[in-house]
Amino acid sequence: MRLWQYWWRTFVFSTQYNPPEFVEMMMMSLAMGFAVTWFYQPNEWPYLALSSSFAIGAALSMGIRELLIPSPRQHMVGASAIVMLVCSLFGLAYLTHYL
Template sequence: MRLWNFWFSSFVLASQYNPPRFIELLMLTLAIAMLAIASIIPDRPYLVLGLSLVVGASISILVREAIVPSPQSRVTKITALLLLLISFYGFVDLIQTL
């Protein structure tokens, strides 16, 4: 029971400390899960949902970095742009296979 209490307290603290970054992390975690499911089960809704979550998280990261830059601003922006480009490439590939 202590282990669950520790994880719950950590979860609450992380969400209160920096809510936008927490939501972005949650979106990227769900995107990884959806893309993993899409690689196992070749079903388009999982792929579309995973790519949509990556696009949303990347745009959120870019907007947050534009408003309040972090110490690792350059690396964060490059990573977000890379994720955005890869997800757009995934959407284009998905549209071409229709």
């Protein structure tokens, strides 16, 4: 039970301490989950579309947040945002096979 209480307190603290980063983390988690689902079921193209759209949204949010409020790990956040944008654009380009 203490493990669940610790997990819950950590979850609540992270949402209160830095809400934009928490939302970005949730969007990236959903993007990865949808991408893995699409990988195992390649005929289900909506999973690829959702994964790409979540990744684009998270990357843009990270980039804008770093422009407005720079953090000590600015280069790492910027690099991961660019990698997510490139991967999601390749995913959206792959969606043309389904049209």
